[in-house]
Amino acid sequence: MRGRKPDAPGLQQAKGNPGRRKSAVQKRMDEAERIAGLLAQAPTGGDPLAPPAIIEQGPAASAAVAVWRDLAPRLRATQRLQPQHRPMFALFCVYFSEWVIANEDIKANGLTQRVKTVAGGVMERTRPIVAIRDKAFDLVMKLSERFGLTPSDEYSLFREQAVAFAANPGLFDREQPQKADAEPAAAEAQADNGSLIGAMDRMDSAPPTLN
Incomplete structure:
Protein backbone atom coordinates (compact mmCIF):
# COMPACT_ATOMS: atom_id res chain seq x y z
CA MET A 1 0.00 0.00 0.00
CA ARG A 2 1.44 3.35 -1.02
CA GLY A 3 1.93 6.08 1.57
CA ARG A 4 0.60 9.61 1.49
CA LYS A 5 1.85 11.71 -1.36
CA PRO A 6 4.48 14.15 -0.05
CA ASP A 7 3.74 17.84 -0.13
CA ALA A 8 5.35 20.02 -2.75
CA PRO A 9 8.61 21.76 -1.73
CA GLY A 10 7.89 24.71 0.54
CA LEU A 11 4.27 23.71 1.14
CA GLN A 12 4.95 21.86 4.40
CA GLN A 13 6.83 24.87 5.78
CA ALA A 14 3.92 27.13 4.83
CA LYS A 15 1.46 24.77 6.52
CA GLY A 16 3.55 24.66 9.67
CA ASN A 17 4.52 21.66 11.71
CA PRO A 18 1.98 21.34 14.54
CA GLY A 19 2.85 19.02 17.39
CA ARG A 20 6.54 18.91 16.59
CA ARG A 21 9.50 20.85 17.88
CA LYS A 22 11.29 23.39 15.73
CA SER A 23 14.41 22.19 14.01
CA ALA A 24 17.77 23.25 15.43
CA VAL A 25 18.35 25.43 12.36
CA GLN A 26 15.03 27.20 12.80
CA LYS A 27 15.74 27.79 16.49
CA ARG A 28 19.08 29.41 15.64
CA MET A 29 17.41 31.56 12.99
CA ASP A 30 14.73 32.68 15.44
CA GLU A 31 17.33 33.51 18.10
CA ALA A 32 19.46 35.44 15.60
CA GLU A 33 16.40 37.43 14.58
CA ARG A 34 15.61 38.19 18.22
CA ILE A 35 19.15 39.39 18.92
CA ALA A 36 19.16 41.51 15.77
CA GLY A 37 15.96 43.15 16.96
CA LEU A 38 17.54 44.01 20.31
CA LEU A 39 20.60 45.51 18.63
CA ALA A 40 18.48 47.57 16.26
CA GLN A 41 16.09 48.81 18.92
CA ALA A 42 16.34 52.53 19.56
CA PRO A 43 17.32 53.71 23.06
CA THR A 44 14.39 54.03 25.41
CA GLY A 45 13.17 57.51 26.22
CA GLY A 46 14.87 59.11 23.23
CA ASP A 47 18.16 59.50 25.11
CA PRO A 48 20.99 58.52 22.73
CA LEU A 49 22.99 57.31 25.73
CA ALA A 50 20.24 55.32 27.44
CA PRO A 51 21.08 51.67 28.26
CA PRO A 52 20.60 49.56 25.11
CA ALA A 53 17.86 46.94 25.10
CA ILE A 54 20.44 44.16 24.80
CA ILE A 55 21.51 44.62 28.45
CA GLU A 56 17.99 45.10 29.82
CA GLN A 57 17.19 41.40 29.57
CA GLY A 58 18.61 38.26 31.16
CA PRO A 59 19.70 37.21 34.66
CA ALA A 60 22.34 39.94 34.93
CA ALA A 61 20.16 42.71 33.48
CA SER A 62 19.53 44.69 36.66
CA ALA A 63 23.21 44.71 37.62
CA ALA A 64 24.35 45.65 34.10
CA VAL A 65 21.84 48.50 33.89
CA ALA A 66 22.92 49.71 37.36
CA VAL A 67 26.55 49.87 36.19
CA TRP A 68 25.47 51.78 33.08
CA ARG A 69 23.41 54.33 35.00
CA ASP A 70 26.20 54.86 37.53
CA LEU A 71 29.08 55.39 35.10
CA ALA A 72 27.53 56.64 31.85
CA PRO A 73 26.82 60.22 33.07
CA ARG A 74 30.41 60.64 34.29
CA LEU A 75 31.88 59.29 31.06
CA ARG A 76 29.54 61.44 29.03
CA ALA A 77 30.57 64.59 30.93
CA THR A 78 34.24 63.94 30.15
CA GLN A 79 33.70 63.12 26.46
CA ARG A 80 34.49 59.43 27.01
CA LEU A 81 31.07 58.07 26.00
CA GLN A 82 29.36 58.99 22.74
CA PRO A 83 26.36 57.29 21.06
CA GLN A 84 28.66 55.25 18.81
CA HIS A 85 30.38 53.84 21.91
CA ARG A 86 27.19 52.33 23.35
CA PRO A 87 27.79 48.72 22.15
CA MET A 88 31.32 48.61 23.60
CA PHE A 89 30.27 50.17 26.90
CA ALA A 90 27.34 47.74 27.04
CA LEU A 91 29.86 44.89 26.94
CA PHE A 92 31.73 46.46 29.84
CA CYS A 93 28.52 46.67 31.88
CA VAL A 94 27.60 43.04 31.14
CA TYR A 95 31.04 41.71 32.08
CA PHE A 96 31.12 43.87 35.21
CA SER A 97 27.72 42.53 36.27
CA GLU A 98 28.90 38.96 35.60
CA TRP A 99 31.88 39.56 37.88
CA VAL A 100 29.63 40.92 40.64
CA ILE A 101 27.21 37.99 40.38
CA ALA A 102 30.03 35.43 40.35
CA ASN A 103 31.74 37.12 43.28
CA GLU A 104 28.52 37.09 45.32
CA ASP A 105 28.13 33.38 44.59
CA ILE A 106 31.68 32.71 45.77
CA LYS A 107 31.11 34.72 48.95
CA ALA A 108 28.02 32.65 49.69
CA ASN A 109 29.23 29.20 48.61
CA GLY A 110 33.03 29.30 48.77
CA LEU A 111 35.86 28.83 46.30
CA THR A 112 35.92 25.03 46.35
CA GLN A 113 33.57 22.08 46.37
CA ARG A 114 33.92 18.43 47.35
CA VAL A 115 33.71 16.01 44.43
CA LYS A 116 33.98 12.24 44.17
CA THR A 117 37.03 10.75 42.50
CA VAL A 118 37.09 7.77 40.15
CA ALA A 119 38.57 5.70 42.96
CA GLY A 120 35.57 6.47 45.13
CA GLY A 121 37.21 9.01 47.39
CA VAL A 122 36.49 12.70 47.84
CA MET A 123 38.65 15.69 46.94
CA GLU A 124 38.39 19.47 46.96
CA ARG A 125 38.20 21.20 43.61
CA THR A 126 37.85 24.82 42.59
CA ARG A 127 34.27 25.62 41.68
CA PRO A 128 33.60 26.55 38.01
CA ILE A 129 32.21 29.92 39.09
CA VAL A 130 35.75 30.98 40.05
CA ALA A 131 36.90 30.68 36.43
CA ILE A 132 33.83 32.65 35.33
CA ARG A 133 34.69 35.42 37.79
CA ASP A 134 38.34 35.51 36.71
CA LYS A 135 37.41 35.66 33.02
CA ALA A 136 34.94 38.47 33.66
CA PHE A 137 37.64 40.35 35.60
CA ASP A 138 40.08 40.13 32.69
CA LEU A 139 37.48 41.43 30.24
CA VAL A 140 36.44 44.24 32.59
CA MET A 141 40.05 45.39 32.95
CA LYS A 142 40.63 45.37 29.18
CA LEU A 143 37.52 47.45 28.53
CA SER A 144 38.28 49.72 31.51
CA GLU A 145 41.42 50.78 29.69
CA ARG A 146 39.37 51.83 26.65
CA PHE A 147 37.22 54.17 28.72
CA GLY A 148 39.87 55.35 31.18
CA LEU A 149 38.24 53.74 34.20
Whole structure:
Protein backbone atom coordinates (compact mmCIF):
# COMPACT_ATOMS: atom_id res chain seq x y z
CA MET A 1 0.00 0.00 0.00
CA ARG A 2 1.44 3.35 -1.02
CA GLY A 3 1.93 6.08 1.57
CA ARG A 4 0.60 9.61 1.49
CA LYS A 5 1.85 11.71 -1.36
CA PRO A 6 4.48 14.15 -0.05
CA ASP A 7 3.74 17.84 -0.13
CA ALA A 8 5.35 20.02 -2.75
CA PRO A 9 8.61 21.76 -1.73
CA GLY A 10 7.89 24.71 0.54
CA LEU A 11 4.27 23.71 1.14
CA GLN A 12 4.95 21.86 4.40
CA GLN A 13 6.83 24.87 5.78
CA ALA A 14 3.92 27.13 4.83
CA LYS A 15 1.46 24.77 6.52
CA GLY A 16 3.55 24.66 9.67
CA ASN A 17 4.52 21.66 11.71
CA PRO A 18 1.98 21.34 14.54
CA GLY A 19 2.85 19.02 17.39
CA ARG A 20 6.54 18.91 16.59
CA ARG A 21 9.50 20.85 17.88
CA LYS A 22 11.29 23.39 15.73
CA SER A 23 14.41 22.19 14.01
CA ALA A 24 17.77 23.25 15.43
CA VAL A 25 18.35 25.43 12.36
CA GLN A 26 15.03 27.20 12.80
CA LYS A 27 15.74 27.79 16.49
CA ARG A 28 19.08 29.41 15.64
CA MET A 29 17.41 31.56 12.99
CA ASP A 30 14.73 32.68 15.44
CA GLU A 31 17.33 33.51 18.10
CA ALA A 32 19.46 35.44 15.60
CA GLU A 33 16.40 37.43 14.58
CA ARG A 34 15.61 38.19 18.22
CA ILE A 35 19.15 39.39 18.92
CA ALA A 36 19.16 41.51 15.77
CA GLY A 37 15.96 43.15 16.96
CA LEU A 38 17.54 44.01 20.31
CA LEU A 39 20.60 45.51 18.63
CA ALA A 40 18.48 47.57 16.26
CA GLN A 41 16.09 48.81 18.92
CA ALA A 42 16.34 52.53 19.56
CA PRO A 43 17.32 53.71 23.06
CA THR A 44 14.39 54.03 25.41
CA GLY A 45 13.17 57.51 26.22
CA GLY A 46 14.87 59.11 23.23
CA ASP A 47 18.16 59.50 25.11
CA PRO A 48 20.99 58.52 22.73
CA LEU A 49 22.99 57.31 25.73
CA ALA A 50 20.24 55.32 27.44
CA PRO A 51 21.08 51.67 28.26
CA PRO A 52 20.60 49.56 25.11
CA ALA A 53 17.86 46.94 25.10
CA ILE A 54 20.44 44.16 24.80
CA ILE A 55 21.51 44.62 28.45
CA GLU A 56 17.99 45.10 29.82
CA GLN A 57 17.19 41.40 29.57
CA GLY A 58 18.61 38.26 31.16
CA PRO A 59 19.70 37.21 34.66
CA ALA A 60 22.34 39.94 34.93
CA ALA A 61 20.16 42.71 33.48
CA SER A 62 19.53 44.69 36.66
CA ALA A 63 23.21 44.71 37.62
CA ALA A 64 24.35 45.65 34.10
CA VAL A 65 21.84 48.50 33.89
CA ALA A 66 22.92 49.71 37.36
CA VAL A 67 26.55 49.87 36.19
CA TRP A 68 25.47 51.78 33.08
CA ARG A 69 23.41 54.33 35.00
CA ASP A 70 26.20 54.86 37.53
CA LEU A 71 29.08 55.39 35.10
CA ALA A 72 27.53 56.64 31.85
CA PRO A 73 26.82 60.22 33.07
CA ARG A 74 30.41 60.64 34.29
CA LEU A 75 31.88 59.29 31.06
CA ARG A 76 29.54 61.44 29.03
CA ALA A 77 30.57 64.59 30.93
CA THR A 78 34.24 63.94 30.15
CA GLN A 79 33.70 63.12 26.46
CA ARG A 80 34.49 59.43 27.01
CA LEU A 81 31.07 58.07 26.00
CA GLN A 82 29.36 58.99 22.74
CA PRO A 83 26.36 57.29 21.06
CA GLN A 84 28.66 55.25 18.81
CA HIS A 85 30.38 53.84 21.91
CA ARG A 86 27.19 52.33 23.35
CA PRO A 87 27.79 48.72 22.15
CA MET A 88 31.32 48.61 23.60
CA PHE A 89 30.27 50.17 26.90
CA ALA A 90 27.34 47.74 27.04
CA LEU A 91 29.86 44.89 26.94
CA PHE A 92 31.73 46.46 29.84
CA CYS A 93 28.52 46.67 31.88
CA VAL A 94 27.60 43.04 31.14
CA TYR A 95 31.04 41.71 32.08
CA PHE A 96 31.12 43.87 35.21
CA SER A 97 27.72 42.53 36.27
CA GLU A 98 28.90 38.96 35.60
CA TRP A 99 31.88 39.56 37.88
CA VAL A 100 29.63 40.92 40.64
CA ILE A 101 27.21 37.99 40.38
CA ALA A 102 30.03 35.43 40.35
CA ASN A 103 31.74 37.12 43.28
CA GLU A 104 28.52 37.09 45.32
CA ASP A 105 28.13 33.38 44.59
CA ILE A 106 31.68 32.71 45.77
CA LYS A 107 31.11 34.72 48.95
CA ALA A 108 28.02 32.65 49.69
CA ASN A 109 29.23 29.20 48.61
CA GLY A 110 33.03 29.30 48.77
CA LEU A 111 35.86 28.83 46.30
CA THR A 112 35.92 25.03 46.35
CA GLN A 113 33.57 22.08 46.37
CA ARG A 114 33.92 18.43 47.35
CA VAL A 115 33.71 16.01 44.43
CA LYS A 116 33.98 12.24 44.17
CA THR A 117 37.03 10.75 42.50
CA VAL A 118 37.09 7.77 40.15
CA ALA A 119 38.57 5.70 42.96
CA GLY A 120 35.57 6.47 45.13
CA GLY A 121 37.21 9.01 47.39
CA VAL A 122 36.49 12.70 47.84
CA MET A 123 38.65 15.69 46.94
CA GLU A 124 38.39 19.47 46.96
CA ARG A 125 38.20 21.20 43.61
CA THR A 126 37.85 24.82 42.59
CA ARG A 127 34.27 25.62 41.68
CA PRO A 128 33.60 26.55 38.01
CA ILE A 129 32.21 29.92 39.09
CA VAL A 130 35.75 30.98 40.05
CA ALA A 131 36.90 30.68 36.43
CA ILE A 132 33.83 32.65 35.33
CA ARG A 133 34.69 35.42 37.79
CA ASP A 134 38.34 35.51 36.71
CA LYS A 135 37.41 35.66 33.02
CA ALA A 136 34.94 38.47 33.66
CA PHE A 137 37.64 40.35 35.60
CA ASP A 138 40.08 40.13 32.69
CA LEU A 139 37.48 41.43 30.24
CA VAL A 140 36.44 44.24 32.59
CA MET A 141 40.05 45.39 32.95
CA LYS A 142 40.63 45.37 29.18
CA LEU A 143 37.52 47.45 28.53
CA SER A 144 38.28 49.72 31.51
CA GLU A 145 41.42 50.78 29.69
CA ARG A 146 39.37 51.83 26.65
CA PHE A 147 37.22 54.17 28.72
CA GLY A 148 39.87 55.35 31.18
CA LEU A 149 38.24 53.74 34.20
CA THR A 150 41.36 53.15 36.27
CA PRO A 151 43.45 56.05 37.68
CA SER A 152 46.41 55.43 35.36
CA ASP A 153 44.22 54.87 32.28
CA GLU A 154 42.18 57.97 33.09
CA TYR A 155 45.32 60.09 33.37
CA SER A 156 46.67 58.77 30.07
CA LEU A 157 43.36 59.30 28.30
CA PHE A 158 42.95 62.86 29.58
CA ARG A 159 46.50 63.69 28.56
CA GLU A 160 45.81 62.37 25.05
CA GLN A 161 42.59 64.39 24.94
CA ALA A 162 44.48 67.54 25.93
CA VAL A 163 47.02 67.01 23.16
CA ALA A 164 44.28 66.31 20.61
CA PHE A 165 42.26 69.34 21.72
CA ALA A 166 45.28 71.63 21.50
CA ALA A 167 45.88 70.49 17.92
CA ASN A 168 42.16 70.36 16.96
CA PRO A 169 40.19 72.83 19.11
CA GLY A 170 36.80 71.81 17.67
CA LEU A 171 37.36 68.08 18.11
CA PHE A 172 34.98 67.67 21.05
CA ASP A 173 32.32 70.12 19.80
CA ARG A 174 33.67 72.88 21.99
CA GLU A 175 34.20 76.47 21.00
CA GLN A 176 37.59 77.17 19.54
CA PRO A 177 39.67 78.88 22.22
CA GLN A 178 41.43 82.16 21.61
CA LYS A 179 45.07 82.00 20.70
CA ALA A 180 46.08 83.12 24.19
CA ASP A 181 44.15 80.19 25.67
CA ALA A 182 45.29 77.64 23.11
CA GLU A 183 48.99 78.19 23.70
CA PRO A 184 48.89 77.28 27.44
CA ALA A 185 46.77 74.23 26.61
CA ALA A 186 49.33 73.03 24.11
CA ALA A 187 52.17 73.73 26.49
CA GLU A 188 50.42 71.86 29.28
CA ALA A 189 49.65 68.87 27.05
CA GLN A 190 53.32 68.51 26.10
CA ALA A 191 55.45 67.40 29.04
CA ASP A 192 57.93 70.09 29.99
CA ASN A 193 61.32 69.45 31.49
CA GLY A 194 60.25 70.36 35.02
CA SER A 195 57.24 68.02 35.24
CA LEU A 196 56.97 64.41 36.29
CA ILE A 197 56.08 63.47 32.72
CA GLY A 198 59.12 65.35 31.49
CA ALA A 199 61.29 63.38 33.90
CA MET A 200 59.79 60.16 32.60
CA ASP A 201 60.41 61.28 29.02
CA ARG A 202 64.05 61.95 29.84
CA MET A 203 64.36 58.40 31.14
CA ASP A 204 63.50 57.23 27.62
CA SER A 205 66.42 59.13 26.06
CA ALA A 206 69.31 57.29 24.47
CA PRO A 207 72.07 56.15 26.86
CA PRO A 208 75.40 58.05 26.84
CA THR A 209 78.06 56.85 24.43
CA LEU A 210 80.63 54.56 26.00
CA ASN A 211 84.22 55.66 25.58
